[in-house]
Amino acid sequence: MQVSQYSKQQTCSSTSPLTSRCGLLKMLVMEEREGETSRVELEGLPGGAEGFESAAKFCYGVPLEITNHNVALLRCVAEFLDMSEENGEANLIFQTENYLEDLSTKTLKDIVETLQSCELLLPMAEELYIVRRCIDWIAAKVVLEQDIQWNQKNAIVVYDSELSQSYHSECWVDDISGLHISFFQRILLAMRERGLGADGIAGALVSYTQKSIIGLCRRKNSYHNNTILKPNKINLSDIPAATRHEQRIFLETIVRLLSKEKIAVPVGFLIDLLRTAYIIETTLACKLDLEKLISAQLHDATLDDLLLPSFTKQDGETQCDIGLIHRLIASFIELQYDDDYQYNMPEVYEEAHDLSNSSPENPMLKVGKLLDGYLAEIARDANLSLSKFIALADILPNCARLDEDGLYRAIDIYLKSHPYLTDAEKNRLCGLMNFQKLTQDACRHAAQNERLPVQAVIQVLYFERSRLNKVMTGRVASENVINHTADTQIQHKMSNGLVSAALWPKDDYTSVRQENIELKLEVAKMRMRLSELEKDHLHMKLDMExxxxxxxxxxxxxxxxxxxxxxxxxxxxxxxxxxxxxxxxxxxxxxxxxxxxxxxxxxxxxxxxxxxxxxxxxxxxxxxxxxxxxxxxxx
Known part of the structure; x- marks a missing residue:
């Protein structure tokens, strides 16, 4: 009988070493009819010709070294050919199993090499529990032998433009970064079952993803001077279609893992995933899952994170994807009132809804400040329509802004960059602001801002006058309760010329400032009246014509x-x-x-x-x- 496996052929008889050690070949020889020579193709043999050659060498006594790279292959070939102890003492199954058991005592890198060799041996490597044993050994070594001290300071916040350097202090992360995504996913879950902290799992996932996806890198955006960096330094159109397909499958698997297992990773990393998802054109479900994950941590994002370019190549399109940011903020607000979100993240929920909490760490206030900065950046875009700007600026509730200086700055930049707006459009834009929430410096600037419509200036001056009146009223009330003795001493010194009337310069300054505001208010009213008269004159002229x-x-x-x-x-x-x-x-x-x-x-x-x-x-x-x-x- 001739046994063939691709280019490898071997003639077997009932007395040949190959037949005596391989139960499958022995059975085929016994079934062979006398006087006939048959040819058998060993279809499905693990490793193909290489596996058959290794088994033949072992049977004929040729020295065969079992290593981390070939032990899984030899174990699968031995199982396929039935090279058990029944067919020979110290047969190949016995020797490979001994090596695998000893593998658990070796280094993490050795186990990873064996597991990596199983990628081409599926599903037999799974059926023989080679994959499962390797995964358990890796998880055990990481949890028990490594002193993992992942914390928020050195593992998560470090995520920046040099992401590849963020997790290099943990060697085990580098060792498992070359594994297939299916193996890596199972290792993470096994490590979590054995007690690995959430930060350690998140760090490993970030490092693994960064090394596996082409072009996934952090970089600082630049939106000034109407320029913004390209989404990636690598031109993905030059990558073969098969590779892009693999990248797409990989990213979708990572996103499903993040969503299903609720692994907390930095929001900057999620935004980079979303950027890559748009570039390699993943499914809509993948993008929506990423948006939901980002919105839950939007309060931890930075302004550079939000400056995502628009990937639609249409004329008149804004440079940044404003619709995406609108969806993220809307989803963030919706989550604040979601019962499941309140249950899963009670601390963030309580901070966001505590209106008395004016701490800068309040999630709602942080998102409000973030949005105002984003509005100021995109306000320079000539293609940004008034309706889009207003819709984005008006999406937050009133409690999201302690003051509206940031919103005023964004509106002022928009007015400066869009000088063609009509008075009606300017009034509509300024209607976004609550002038009572402007600080003193912002009010002073707004009162002299010629880009604002007259009605807005009048409101600013009116509220500033009311504020000064309250200050003056409070000061008079406090002066009425001044200690009589101290007041007598001051009057005595003033009568002796020791203290001049300039003792209270702040009172004089406040009075002068109040008079100045009154004059500005009158001038603004006159400007508004003059504007109305000019409009009436224009209408009369048109009627006459x-x-x-x-x-x-x-x-x-x-x-x-x-x-x-x-x-x-x-x-x-x-x-x-x-x-x-x-x-x-x-x-x-x-x-x-x-x-x-x-x-x-x-x-x-x-x-x-x-x-x-x-x-x-x-x-x-x-x-x-x-x-x-x-x-x-x-x-």
Whole structure:
């Protein structure tokens, strides 16, 4: 019998070493009919020709070294050929199993090498529990032998533009980074079952993903001067389609792992995953899952994280993906009122809903500050429409901003970058602000800001005046309770010239400042009144032009009718050879002079009344000409 495996062929008989140690081949030889030579193809043999060659060497006594790289292959080949102890003492199954048991005492790197070799031996490597044993050994070594001290300071917050250096202090992370995603996922879960901390799992996942996805790297965005860095330094269009498909599958698996197992990773890492998901065009479900994960930690994001470029190549599109940020903030607000979110993250939920908590660490306040900074960055974009800007700025509740200086700055930048806005659009834009929540410096700037509409300036000055009145009222009340003895001493010193009236310079400054605000308020009111008068004047001018145009139209219409009527009369004149004493034209001119001397228009007549008067005049003219024509015929 000839046994063939691709290019490898071996002739077997009942007495050959290969047949004596391989139960499968022994059975095939016994079934062979006498006097016939058959050819058997060993389809499905693990490792193919290489596996068959290794088994043949072992059977013929050729020295065969079992290593970390080939032990899984030899174990699977031995199982396939039935090289058990029944078919020979110290057979291949026995020797490979001994090596695997000793593997648990070796280094983590040795076990990882064996597990990595199992990728091409599935599903037999799974059926023989080689994969499961390697995963358990790796998890046990990481948890028991390594002194893992992952903490928020040196493992999570360190995530920056040099991500590859963030986790190099943990050698085990580097050792398992080359494994297939399915193996890596099972290792993480096994380590968590054995007590590995959440930070350690998150750190390993971040490092593994960064090394596996092409182009996934942190870098600082630059949005100034209307420029923004490319999404990735690597042109993914140059990567083969098969590789892009593998990257897509890998990323979707990572996202499912994050969502299902609720592994907490830095929000910056999630945003990088989302950026990559848009580039390699993952499924919509993958992108939505990432958006949900990001929105839950949006309060930990930075401004650079949010400056994601727009991946739609359309004319008139903004440089940044504003719609994405709108969805993230809307999802963040929705989560604050979600019962499941309140149960799973009670600390974040309570901080976000504690309106009395004005700490900078309040999640809602942090998102409010983050949004104001984002608005200031995108306000320079010439393609950013007013409706999009207002929709994004107005999405947060009132409790998300302690003051509105950041929003005012963003609005001012938008007004400066979009000078073509009408007064109505400016008023609509400024309607986003609560002027009572502007600080003193912002109010001072707004009162002198010529880009703001007059109505907005008046509101600023009005609230500033009210604020000063409260300050003055409070100061007077406090002065009334000043210790009488101290007041007497001060008056005594002032009478002796030791203390001048300038002892209270703040009072004088406040009074002068209040008077200044009063004057500015009056000037602003005058500006608004002047603007209204200019609008009224413009409307009156337009009405006059319309009335004049209507009058001219009626006048030309009358002239045309009279000329037509005159030509008609001349055609019917039987005395065209006889020169009349009174011409028709002279009668017409005489009649017009008479009409003008006896008719006039009231100064306040409307265009409709003028048109009616003109029509009546035309009727009178027609009757008069009829009488003249009859008189001319009779004469």
């Amino acid at each position: 319309k009335a004049h145009a209507l009058h001219e139209s009626i006048h030309h219409h009358h002239q045309g009718l009279l000329q037509t009527f005159s030509k008609s009369i001349s055609k019917f004149n039987p005395f065209h050879n006889h020169k009349p004493k009174l011409s028709f034209y002279s009668c017409h001119q005489k009649y017009n002079r008479g009409q003008k001397s006896h008719s006039h228009l009231e100064p306040h007549e409307s265009p409709i009344m003028k048109a009616s008067s003109q029509a009546s005049s035309f009727e009178a003219q027609r009757n008069a000409f009829s009488s003249i024509y009859e008189h001319h015929l009779l004469s």
